[in-house]
Amino acid sequence: MARLNINGKIHNIDVEPDTPLLWAIREQIGLTGTKYGCGVAACGACTVHVDGVPTRSCSLPVSSFTEKQKIVTIEGLSKTVTHPIQQAWLELDVPQCGYCQSGQIMAAAALLVKHPEPTDAQINEEMSNICRCGTYNRIRAGVKLAAKNAKAKKSNTKAQRA
Amino acid sequence: MTIAQKLSRRGFLAGAAAATGGLSIGFHIPTAEAAVGDTPEINAWVVVKPNNTVVVRVARVEMGQGTLTGLAQLVAEELDADWSKVTTEYPTPGQNVARKRIWGDFQTAGSRGIRGSEDYVRKGGAAARIMLMQAAANQLKVPVAELTTSKSVITHKASGRSLRYGQVALAAAKLEAPKDVKIKDPKDWTIAGKPLPRLDTKMKLDGSQIYSIDYKMPGMLNAAIKETPVPGGKVKSFDAAKAEKMRGVKKVLVIDGNAVVVVADTWYRAKTALDAVNIIWDEGANASVSTASIKAMLTEGLDAKQAFVGNKKGDVETAIAGATKKVEAVYRFPYQHHMTMEPMNATAQWTPEKCMVWTSTQNAEAALATVVPASGLPIEKCDVIRMNLGGGFGRRSSSHDYVRQAVLVAKEMPGTPVKLIWSREQDVTHGTYHPTTMCKLTGALDDKGNVVGLHMRISGQSILAGLRPEALVEGRDPGTFQGLNAQGPEGQFGYDIPNLLVDHAMRNPPFRPGFWRGVNNNQNAIYLECFIDEMAHAAGQDPLEFRRKMMKNYPKHLAVLNTVAEKAGWGKPTAPGVFRGISQHMGYGSYVAAVAEVSVSDKGALKIHRIVAATDCGHVVNPQQVAAQIEGSFAYGLSALLYGEMTVKNGRMEQENFDTYEVMKMAEMPPVESYPVPSGGFWGGVGEPTIFVAAPAVLNAIFAATGKRLRDVPLKNLDLRKA
Known part of the structure; x- marks a missing residue:
């Protein structure tokens, strides 16, 4: 048994404790946006947020989580595709086949929190997810566009308050 | 032009159109093309629903390459449809069987998604428009010539009346399909040819797309x-x-x-x-096969007597014997795995x-x-x-x-x-691998440094022999010579060399080969383009000028080469420590070229600073998707060059997952400047072609940087330090 807080909801899951979080999310909770790519934390397709930290869910058993840890999957990132990363991805048509993009988006969203105005070196460091279609350059542009849009929004909000 | 009208009313009514009472039009327009072992045909359907939604039914699939959006653009263009209400739909192969293969071939390969479909799709859109207009003319009781169409609306200017496509769809469905359909000149396009956003992006952003x-x-x-x-x-x-x-x-x-x-x-x-x-x-029986035993098998083929001839001109043996300077080299390309993200x-x-x-x-x-x-x-x-x-x-x-x-x-x-x-491990160890080949090249230069003879002996695996032996031509696999053929619209050798022989000693190890983005063009372009570079240096000539001399009769090959040379500033100074390499190739009906700028550190670390790539694919349906495919093909091609290799030990593939079969990641991906330079008049592929020039451009740049000629893939196994 495991109790997991996923996208703001507590789930009681009847699985073996060594079941990876990925398979609990996909097969027990039924959220399939988080993808299986390698099972060995090498490709990043399974990336979710655990208390805001990008985490490769294929290689961590459910037994290592408590219900106090807030797990967010791609389905919980925003209600209507409104996260700045999702918006930038839409604007630049980043995805090709799209299979890796849930993981890329989750990694990018966490990157923006850590580095609101990321440099190329920081993007290289944090974005280690694999894409076989080769969308890397658009992902880089998307991260920068999202950062720019988020900054503009912030300064607008400040200006309105002032 | 004539459209074969084997239309079955029952067929129409069986689909979604029946449920919604709309119009659907079907055609079967077979298009035969010179191809690697297959001749694709395409068929599709246009459906106009009462709510004005236009559904494009296509036989091809979307796998990231943007084909669905491109095909929809072509239909919408001819139909004068409201782009905001265009969607796509796949028929099933069972429906295809039931309707006597009305949609033709479903294969989505060989960069044919658009070029193998454009003819049908455009005529389909144009014919549907004519029928909708006729239905409107009947209803409004005016001559059809007085009607105009725009954004799914038919207008009769004189009386100020108009009808939406959806309003006349039911009536249009009852009309005979026109026999002759005129399609637009691409220069008049307003929807096709534009960098419109893809139709399928949003569902890839929130996890809702179901794979x-x-x-x-x-x-x-x-x-x-x-x-x-x-x-x-x-x-x-x-x-x-x-x-x-x-x-x-x-x-x-x-x-x-x-x-x-x-x-x-x-x-x-x-x-x-x-x-x-x-x-x-x-x-x-295969438990003792190893990478070394496969290499020995291929090496034997390099000098074997029997070989299938792919391209022959003049007398290469005599030319080599009489050469002022003889240049010789052996290259190798290993097994590679596709590594689709979805197993x-x-x-x-x-x-x-x-x-x-x-x-x-x-x-x-x-x-x-x-x-x-x-x-x-x-x-x-x-x-x-x-x-x-x-x-x-x-x-x-x-x-x-x-x-x-x-x-x-x-x-x-x-x-x-x-x-x-399949677990990733099952997937990696049971692929249909990029075939492994080797190539021995012998070049003959005269006293002025002109190439007077070239022998390319390819030795290695045939894809058709492994997958479809019935498609071999008297034992020969024509696909082995991709990009090296004397003529033909698929992939023509782009140099005039008076004495030429390209032949193939087929050597088939037991591992199943497969079609792998770019297929045999990948290694053929490395072999030829790196060796041309070798000969240029042996002749003491600039690699670009050396190529140009041999390309006078190949203006399209030359044009893309000139484009990348100009855009990259070939011949102009680079940043300190940065060197350039160049290559060109033709495949899948398109002409491609690239310049790579690289540096190699004292410790042998490679950095690819910049890629400049050009493609002439005839017509461009969506420039931003063409750019995406060019960028993606460099990621795939450079990944293969840097890391790609499946090795064999005790009859088994040794790599099992992304941790042992590395691929390129963000940090290594160079900026790619892409230049679609469509010259019109033909339709070439886009999804694969630019991959051909990725590796040779970089390898030639590495030679410029280090004086080292690397003739084996992948580079992770090699010492890149200066010679």
Whole structure:
């Protein structure tokens, strides 16, 4: 048994404790946006947020989580595709086949929190997810566009308050 | 032009159009092309629903390459449709069979998604527009010539009246399809040719797009599989006592004599139980094959007497014998794996009455052809529903082994849907690999440094011999010579060399080959373009000028070469420590060229600073998607150059996952400046071609930087430090 807080909801899951979080999310909770790519934390397709930290869910058993840890999957990132990363991805048509993009988006969203105005070196460091279609350059542009849009929004909000 | 009108009213009414009372128009316009072992035909349907939605039915699949959006643009263009209300839909191969193959060939490979479909799709759109206009003319009681169309609205200017397409769709459906259809000149395009956003992006941003691996059915079970690690091996025995007791396990079985399968309630339980099955393999005849033994086999072919001739001109032997300077080199290209992000998988449900499969495939007809014998049912009782693909790159057109296996398992559990998912390890060790070849090149230069003779002896694996031996031409695999052919619209050799011989000693190791994005162009371009560079240096000439001298009769090849030279500033200074390399090639009907700028550190670390790439694909349907394909092909091609290699030991593939089979990541991806330079008048492919020039441009730049000629792939195995 495991109790997991996923996208703001507590789930009681009847699985073996060594079941990876990925398979609990996909097969027990039924959220399939988080993808299986390698099972060995090498490709990043399974990336979710655990208390805001990008985490490769294929290689961590459910037994290592408590219900106090807030797990967010791609389905919980925003209600209507409104996260700045999702918006930038839409604007630049980043995805090709799209299979890796849930993981890329989750990694990018966490990157923006850590580095609101990321440099190329920081993007290289944090974005280690694999894409076989080769969308890397658009992902880089998307991260920068999202950062720019988020900054503009912030300064607008400040200006309105002032 | 004439449109074959074998239209069946019953056929029309069977589809979605019947349900909504709209118009659907079908054509069968076969287009024959010189191809590698196949001649694709395309068919499609245009549906206009009463709410003005235009549904484009296409035989090709979307696997990231943007084909659906491009095809929809072409239809919408001719139809004068409201782009905001255009959607797409896949027919199934079973429907295709039932309607006497009205949609033709379903294959999505060879960069043919657009170029193999444009003719049908444009005529289909144009014909639909004529019928809608005629219906409007009848209703408004005015001559059709007085009507104009725009954004799915038909207007009669004189009386100020207008009708939406959806309002006349039902009436239009009752009209005869026109015999002659005029399509627009691409220079008049307003929807096609524009960088419109893709139709399928949003669902890829929130996890809502359902791929084959995500498919769910009530009562569905999951299966995991372990297949013989040695090709040709069998299951000798297995002990499933422990696995059968594990939670959720429903069945342990052997299929095809060479694989053990565990079926369980969830896939993770199936996989875990499978790991607990003790399997003893009968390894068969190939257990001693190794990378070294394969290399020895190929090396022998480099000088073998018998070889299939691909391109021959003049007398190369005499030219080489009389050369002022002889240049010789041997290159090698290893096995590579596709590494689609979504591992192979399929869901099957079998009853004595029906076998259904839900899967991601690049060729649903081939998938159906696999289902039929596996199910033991007639084709009328089988069908394949196409799911979204998490990457294809040729793997999902080379073999539908995963589909066969899913059906065999489902057949053991009648009525129960079973989803078979290959673990990444099963996937990597049971690929249809990029074939391995070697090439010995011998060049003859005269006293002025002109190339007077060239012999390219390719030795290695034939894809057709492995996958479709019936397609070999008197034993010869024409695909081996991709990009090296004397003529033809697919891939023409772009240099005038008076004495030329390109031949192939076929040597087939036991590992199954496959079509891999770019296919044989990948290594052929490395062999030729790096060796041209070698000859240029032997002649003491600039590699660009050296090429240009031989390309006067190949203006399109030359034009893209000139484009990248100009855009990259060839001949102008680079940043300190940065060096350039250049290459060109033709394949899948398109002309491509690239310049790479690289530096190599004292420790031998390579950095690719910049790629400048040009493609002439004749017509561009969506410039931003062409740019995306160019960028993507560099990621794929450079990944292959830097890291790609499957090695063999004791008859087994040694790499099993992304941790041992590395691929390129963000940090290494160079900026790619892409220049589509469509010259018009022909339709070339886009998804693959620029991959050809990725590796040779970089290899030539590495030579410029280090004086070292690297003739083996991948670079991770090589010492790049200065010579």
